[in-house]
Structure formats: structure tokens, C-alpha cells
Amino acid sequence: MFAAAMAGVLVTMALALFRAFAGPSLYDRILAVNSFGTATVLFIAVIGFLTGRPEFLDLGLVYALLNFIGTIAVLKLMQYGNLTGKDAEGEGEGEA
Amino acid sequence: MKYICSLGVVLMGTWLLWSGHFEPLLISLGVLSVALVVALTHRMDVIDHEGAPVDVSFRLFSYLPWLAWQVIIANLQVVRVILSPSLPINPRMIDVRATQKRELGHVIYANSITMTPGTVSVEVGGNTISVHALTDEAAEGLETGEMDRRVTRLEGIR
Amino acid sequence: MSGDAILDLMSWVALAAGSVFCIIGAVGLIRMPDFYSRIHAGGIIDTMGAGLVLFGLVLHAGLTLVAVKLILLFLFSLIAGPTAVHALAKAAFHSGMKPLTGPGGKDRSN
Numbered sequence A: 001m002f003a004a005a006m007a008g009v010l011v012t013m014a015l016a017l018f019r020a021f022a023g024p025s026l027y028d029r030i031l032a033v034n035s036f037g038t039a040t041v042l043f044i045a046v047i048g049f050l051t052g053r054p055e056f057l058d059l060g061l062v063y064a065l066l067n068f069i070g071t072i073a074v075l076k077l078m079q080y081g082n083l084t085g086k087d088a089e090g091e092g093e094g095e096a
Numbered sequence B: 001m002k003y004i005c006s007l008g009v010v011l012m013g014t015w016l017l018w019s020g021h022f023e024p025l026l027i028s029l030g031v032l033s034v035a036l037v038v039a040l041t042h043r044m045d046v047i048d049h050e051g052a053p054v055d056v057s058f059r060l061f062s063y064l065p066w067l068a069w070q071v072i073i074a075n076l077q078v079v080r081v082i083l084s085p086s087l088p089i090n091p092r093m094i095d096v097r098a099t100q101k102r103e104l105g106h107v108i109y110a111n112s113i114t115m116t117p118g119t120v121s122v123e124v125g126g127n128t129i130s131v132h133a134l135t136d137e138a139a140e141g142l143e144t145g146e147m148d149r150r151v152t153r154l155e156g157i158r
Numbered sequence C: 001m002s003g004d005a006i007l008d009l010m011s012w013v014a015l016a017a018g019s020v021f022c023i024i025g026a027v028g029l030i031r032m033p034d035f036y037s038r039i040h041a042g043g044i045i046d047t048m049g050a051g052l053v054l055f056g057l058v059l060h061a062g063l064t065l066v067a068v069k070l071i072l073l074f075l076f077s078l079i080a081g082p083t084a085v086h087a088l089a090k091a092a093f094h095s096g097m098k099p100l101t102g103p104g105g106k107d108r109s110n
Helices: A002-022 A027-052 A056-080 B002-019 B024-044 B054-083 B101-117 B138-144 B148-155 C002-031 C033-062 C065-094
Strands: B092-097 B121-124 B128-133
Touching: A002 A027, A002 C002, A027 A056, A027 B024, A027 B148, A027 C002, A027 C033, A027 C065, A056 C065, B002 B024, B002 B101, B024 B148, B054 B101, B054 B138, B054 B148, B054 C002, B054 C033, B101 B121, B101 B128, B101 B148, B101 C033, B101 C065, B121 B138, B121 C033, B121 C065, B128 B138, C033 C065
Parallel strands: none
Antiparallel strands: B092 B128, B121 B128
């Protein structure tokens, strides 16, 4: 059954990857990659249970963090052209 | 000082949870890391009520179950839209009022709106939030203002 | 032990439902006509898909440290996901991308 869940998540990843390639706009691609990342976190977690190694959850958490930071970093790069950022208005605010 | 302490406690608890080891060496490494992070955040001058909203955290326990139920309902609505062959969407931009007093309240409200499928907060400015709604149901559900009232109550300032 | 069997069954049901919601969300990501409506489809994967899959894993793990980690992972993604999506929508809106409006998303608002 873990394998079935993994298959489902894999299908999700494939569809998200299709949207990432199809575009059409850059924002569609970023959104698709973000969803792909969420699916990857789930995939890593399920793999950990399938192989009986729950330490994989730590990798999943790191991937979730990277997914978030990556999305914000790409948006910031697009808006400012660099990652230092003029402090006009940061797009990465709101860590509630 | 209150916020520094609560931040340190939360960080230390997180460290213990994620490591799961209780040897003296690893715990002392944890204490060092927590001290470093607290020192850095203190130097960045971001330790204030927003960084460690302790009082809001407790009221969150009554808000989250309601939010979870709303998210489930909205999920089923959007799933029905996606699975129906004609794709019956009616997207529009609407402005909703945010009656929260502080930025933190606005952030929680906007985050709740975005978390609920069918509505995405696009722009938060002053006391209004621009929202992209996917269907009539989603837009009308938000315009009743119930979520706004509940977040304002969560914030706790009258 | 019938209690364990019931827990197992619930765990399987949650995992299966979670993957189905993930796939539906991804299908929505493909089917929706414009960027803003695709965000809503992505939201299904972030909330219901991830929630149900991780809930199934929590039921499987029982009352252990692993379950606490799974719940924390879910809470983090609940806070970070909408924040990233809001930043994305705001950036797209400020770049001048107009959402489709009207029934079926036929009209382009201006």
C-alpha cells in the first residue's frame, strides 16, 4: 500500500513536471515546481516508511525548507535582478 | 526579555524533538546552537511580539479546528470543479475588509485565505485584501466575513 | 488485535485518499485555463493531499517521536506553502498579468 501511495505521488510529480515544462509563463513554472517540491516531500516521507527508515523524515523537512526558500529566492531574483535586494519592499516577508 | 526566553525554549524544544538523542555532547551542541541563533536574531533586532506571539499561540487551538474544517469543505468544492468536464469556474478579483489591528493579524488572515483552496490573497494593503476567487461559492463564503471575525477574535485586541 | 487492524485500515484509507487528492490537484494544474486559477489546484496538493498522506503515516507510526515529526512537518508546510504562493501571486499581479474573469474564464479583464 505504501507502494500505491508512492505511485500516486509519482503521477502527481509527473503532471506537475509537465506543467513546469509547458509554462506558458514563468510564474506557472515556479508554481508547478513548488507543487512538485511538495509532492517530493511526501515521496521522501513515504519512502522512509516503505524501507523502515523513518530518518528519511529529516531529509523531507530539509527539502520542505529548501522548497520554500528556493521559491522566495527565485521570486526575489526575478524582481531585483540580484539576491542582495534593495530594501524597497521585500517579497519574503510574512513568516507568521 | 520575555520574547528572548520564549524563543530560546521553543528552539531548544525543536532541537530535542528532531534529534531524539539525549547524550551530554549532543545536548550541549544544541544549547550552543540555540544560543547562537538567539544571539543572531537579537542582533538582527527581530525579536518582538511578532517573532514570538505567545498569547496568540494559545488561542490558536480554538481557531485551527474551525480552519481545518473550512479547508476540507473548500477542498471538496474545488475537487468537484476540477473533475467536472465543463470546468464550471467563475474567477474574479474581490476586495475583502481586514479588521485586524496588527500586522500579525493581517498575516494570519491572508495566510488562512490562501490556505483555503478557491481563494488566494493577492495583495495585502492597509485594511483591504485583494483576493482571487475561483468560484461563486468561494467568493461568497469569504464575503460573509466570518473568517475575518474569527481572526480578529484570535488577535484578541478590541 | 482488531484495534490494530482498524488503525491499519484507517491508515491505508488516508494514504489512498491523500494520493488521489494529489493526483486531482495535479490534474487541475494541467486543466485550469490561467495562472491564477492554477494556484487553487496547487493548493489542493499542499493542504488535502499532503495532510491526508502525512495523517496516514502518523496513524501508521503510532505514538512515537516519528509521529510528532510528521505533524511538525505538516504544520511547517501549512505556514510556508501559502506564504510562498502569496508571494508568487503578488509578484505575478505586479508584473501586470491579468486574471481571466467571467464564467468559464472566457474574458480577459482589463
